[in-house]
Amino acid sequence: xxxxxxxxxxxxxxxxxxxxxxxxxxxxxxxxxxxxxxxxxxxxxxxxxxxxxxxxxxxxxxxxxxxxxxxxxxxxxxxxxxxxxxxxxxxxxxxxxxxxxxxxxxxxxxxxxxxx
Amino acid sequence: xxxxxxxxxxxxxxxxxxxxxxxxxxxxxxxxxxxxxxxxxxxxxxxxxxxxxxxxxxxxxxxxxxxxxxxxxxxxxxxxxxxxxxxxxxxxxxxxxxxxxxxxxxxxxxxxxxxx
Numbered sequence: 001x002x003x004x005x006x007x008x009x010x011x012x013x014x015x016x017x018x019x020x021x022x023x024x025x026x027x028x029x030x031x032x033x034x035x036x037x038x039x040x041x042x043x044x045x046x047x048x049x050x051x052x053x054x055x056x057x058x059x060x061x062x063x064x065x066x067x068x069x070x071x072x073x074x075x076x077x078x079x080x081x082x083x084x085x086x087x088x089x090x091x092x093x094x095x096x097x098x099x100x101x102x103x104x105x106x107x108x109x110x111x112x113x114x115x116x
Numbered sequence: 117x118x119x120x121x122x123x124x125x126x127x128x129x130x131x132x133x134x135x136x137x138x139x140x141x142x143x144x145x146x147x148x149x150x151x152x153x154x155x156x157x158x159x160x161x162x163x164x165x166x167x168x169x170x171x172x173x174x175x176x177x178x179x180x181x182x183x184x185x186x187x188x189x190x191x192x193x194x195x196x197x198x199x200x201x202x203x204x205x206x207x208x209x210x211x212x213x214x215x216x217x218x219x220x221x222x223x224x225x226x227x228x229x230x231x232x
Contacts, residue, residue, distance in 0.1 A: 036223075043120070043225050043226055044223045045223070102147065102221045103149070103172060103175075104221070106159040107158050108157055108158045
């Protein structure tokens with residue numbers, strides 16, 4: 001039962017353009033969402049997060065949008081750079097009575113390639 | 117300040133042997149999590165430990181797998197009598213005490229287990 005889904009295995013964009021990575025979830029108990037970036041032979045690195053009380057969070061070139069009614073979130077990278085080429089994982093967590101911890105449910109990942 | 121250290125980076129075992137994966141959390145971190153990534157899949161939560169305590173092992177297979185985080189020394193994920201299906205990348209993550217923010221999760225570079 002895949003509770004967090006990233007339906008696009010890969011995405012290719014030109015340098016300077018926008019990259020949009022999508023993620024869907026099914027578990028209504030999820031109310032905290034994160035994006036991680038992973039380079040080959042390295043562990044995932046936290047990128048940006050959003051709580052369910054918000055619909056948008058921005059950090060520099062990275063913006064995450066959350067549509068709770070559609071159980072959908074997306075990560076926008078503008079402008080895209082070749083160094084952004086990596087695997088991007090969407091992850092979700094329930095807020096268990098306010099005591100959240102590192103028990104995350106991950107999607108399968110999307111391989112982003114940014115061409116110079 | 118060293119990050120989360122995992123060793124070995126690569127581990128090859130024959131079916132029926134034991135695999136021991138080690139994880140040293142970041143300095144000052146007392147919470148350790150183990151995740152497993154099977155080929156073509158996202159990371160899946162296995163177990164959450166604090167010093168000398170298993171807090172949540174809901175993601176651990178019922179047999180052959182065990183984890184510990186002793187008062188002194190690294191956390192150990194132990195897999196007895198390995199089978200080919202155990203071949204995967206095993207990631208450890210740590211977080212500091214007293215945090216309720218998931219983004220404070222720091223991942224190691226993983227151990228790639230290959231079972232022949």
